[in-house]
Amino acid sequence: MKVYFLGTGTSQGIPVIGSKHSVCLSADPKDKRLRVSVWIHDVDFSIVIDCGPDFRQQMLTSNCQHLDAVLFTHEHADHTAGLDDIRPFYFTQGAIPIYAHERVLKNLVKRFDYIFETENKYPGAPSVVPIEVKENQPFSLKNKQIEPITALHGDLQVFGYKFTDFVYLTDVKQMDSFEIEKIKGVKLLVINALRYEPHTTHFNMEEAINFIHLVQPKKAYLTHISHLMGFHEEVQQNLPKNVFLAYDNLEIEI
Numbered sequence: 203m204k205v206y207f208l209g210t211g212t213s214q215g216i217p218v219i220g221s222k223h224s225v226c227l228s229a230d231p232k233d234k235r236l237r238v239s240v241w242i243h244d245v246d247f248s249i250v251i252d253c254g255p256d257f258r259q260q261m262l263t264s265n266c267q268h269l270d271a272v273l274f275t276h277e278h279a280d281h282t283a284g285l286d287d288i289r290p291f292y293f294t295q296g297a298i299p300i301y302a303h304e305r306v307l308k309n310l311v312k313r314f315d316y317i318f319e320t321e322n323k324y325p326g327a328p329s330v331v332p333i334e335v336k337e338n339q340p341f342s343l344k345n346k347q348i349e350p351i352t353a354l355h356g357d358l359q360v361f362g363y364k365f366t367d368f369v370y371l372t373d374v375k376q377m378d379s380f381e382i383e384k385i386k387g388v389k390l391l392v393i394n395a396l397r398y399e400p401h402t403t404h405f406n407m408e409e410a411i412n413f414i415h416l417v418q419p420k421k422a423y424l425t426h427i428s429h430l431m432g433f434h435e436e437v438q439q440n441l442p443k444n445v446f447l448a449y450d451n452l453e454i455e456i
């Protein structure tokens with residue numbers, strides 16, 4: 203199975219529009235971060251987690267040709283705003299299954315009403331098959347078993363997803379020990395780290411590193427990164443030896 207980092211940036215992406223911050227002006231491609239998302243693919247398996255405003259560009263850059271499903275972590279725009287751009291997949295494959303918490307599905311129906319329209323639907327609009335993800339209820343998607351992991355993003359419930367040896371979590375600020383038990387000792391953990399300064403709804407670097415100590419993965423990659431974290435190259439030098447800053451277009455084989 204391969205994990206391709208489509209985007210590793212926080213909600214505004216890096217560079218931030220109009221910003222004169224040195225990280226936003228950096229020429230290092232590792233300092234360019236689209237909105238957070240991963241493509242998980244294998245023989246006969248291809249899904250993305252989240253579908254933010256950079257989805258179209260991410261599908262072109264990664265050369266993703268087929269999409270079995272979109273899994274959503276939560277409803278915030280940096281994770282959902284690109285839903286309309288599943289159209290090319292819909293035109294060739296038919297309605298695309300989307301997996302999310304019931305609350306997130308309701309939110310998508312409100313914001314993308316034309317996608318969920320059943321009468322007089324515009325022929326160019328995409329269609330989806332909504333599938334509810336419930337806490338503590340693993341599900342299978344094609345040949346993979348997937349376990350939803352619950353966390354809190356401020357007051358908002360968010361889902362992460364566990365695929366046997368791999369766990370993807372983003373927008374986490376808090377997690378119950380019951381949920382942490384589910385992911386202990388995993389081979390590869392992806393977890394959000396926004397910046398060094400604390401933030402009310404996202405882990406900062408210290409919280410992410412503490413979380414990694416609790417989970418004890420073989421390797422951990424940090425994502426959902428702000429320009430305020432600093433230059434990729436410099437931040438990486440100060441990380442523990444099994445912790446890495448993810449960057450856009452990084453692909454890892456599990």
Ligand SMILES: [Zn+2]
Pocket residue numbers: 212213238278280281373426
């Ligand atoms: Zn986010």
